[in-house]
Amino acid sequence: MPKKKYRILGIDTSLRSSGIGVIEVNGSNLSLIFCGRIYNRSTETHSVCLKNIYNDLTDCIKKYNPGFVAVEGTFFSKNAKTAMILGQARGAAISACAQFDIPIAEHSPRTIKQAVTGNGSSQKDQVAKMVMRLLGINEQPQEDAADALAIAICHYHQLSLPESLRSPNI
Amino acid sequence: MPKKKYRILGIDTSLRSSGIGVIEVNGSNLSLIFCGRIYNRSTETHSVCLKNIYNDLTDCIKKYNPGFVAVEGTFFSKNAKTAMILGQARGAAISACAQFDIPIAEHSPRTIKQAVTGNGSSQKDQVAKMVMRLLGINEQPQEDAADALAIAICHYHQLSLPESLRSPNI
Numbered sequence: 417m418p419k420k421k422y423r424i425l426g427i428d429t430s431l432r433s434s435g436i437g438v439i440e441v442n443g444s445n446l447s448l449i450f451c452g453r454i455y456n457r458s459t460e461t462h463s464v465c466l467k468n469i470y471n472d473l474t475d476c477i478k479k480y481n482p483g484f485v486a487v488e489g490t491f492f493s494k495n496a497k498t499a500m501i502l503g504q505a506r507g508a509a510i511s512a513c514a515q516f517d518i519p520i521a522e523h524s525p526r527t528i529k530q531a532v533t534g535n536g537s538s539q540k541d542q543v544a545k546m547v548m549r550l551l552g553i554n555e556q557p558q559e560d561a562a563d564a565l566a567i568a569i570c571h572y573h574q575l576s577l578p579e580s581l582r583s584p585n586i
Numbered sequence: 587m588p589k590k591k592y593r594i595l596g597i598d599t600s601l602r603s604s605g606i607g608v609i610e611v612n613g614s615n616l617s618l619i620f621c622g623r624i625y626n627r628s629t630e631t632h633s634v635c636l637k638n639i640y641n642d643l644t645d646c647i648k649k650y651n652p653g654f655v656a657v658e659g660t661f662f663s664k665n666a667k668t669a670m671i672l673g674q675a676r677g678a679a680i681s682a683c684a685q686f687d688i689p690i691a692e693h694s695p696r697t698i699k700q701a702v703t704g705n706g707s708s709q710k711d712q713v714a715k716m717v718m719r720l721l722g723i724n725e726q727p728q729e730d731a732a733d734a735l736a737i738a739i740c741h742y743h744q745l746s747l748p749e750s751l752r753s754p755n756i
Contacts (some may be wrong), residue, residue, distance in 0.1 A: 467684035511678035514624020514637035
């Protein structure tokens, strides 16, 4: 187990709208530090979107100083073109986080839903509602930001498992 | 047409061995400035590989100051898992280049072969031999480095076309 008080950055990566969420863990208490999204207009070139993802995450890490990063595992069922575009967004995000030598893990969509709601097949809205309850917040976060917070909460659960049972770092 | 003397960085991206090649264009004369590869051992995590790609390309651009960057267009026929991994490597590479606000273009494998050898279906070794001839070098570069030089040479050809006929920037 990591030290008593630490922060986790969850990232729900996509080219046009990546969710980011930072939670603080203090013993068994979870609280919201920041959530938002990296929005790229549809008129921006891919290279500008990737630069923005890299730079915004760099700023976020400098500002909130997380001890762990977690991203959503990839959907291998998607087609190759979609996978390539999502992969590029992930590459920009992961290379930004890797500059800080913070451990980076990935969790499958099912593991994330299971950790937050107890059900690996739950709907987006149920996940968002549970995120609000677990973090004690009253206003529902924007959809991608809520997903990012769910990823961070999932990682908190993972850290309470024996190391051999956790998702490996990437 | 760009100014008379300028440099082009070609990148043949992959997670474990990305080729990089810088050529200088002086009128219609092409010369080799640098070629090599970013090698990541199979024991490295993906996040370390992506960090290395980002950092090595950043160093390369600072050192050689290219005015243009070109990458190989993606193979959409590959399966989704392969596309995702290649996409991540591209995302790290493109976000590094985008920090310098250099125009970044991509060219299909067929366009690259066509530009270098006159035949869009030519073999790797024919491409490498033609790269050597066009750049006036005696020693055959490592395979990924030769591919990167071919991409840079292809971009030189593209720049001689009217803007409406060039591959768009990404």
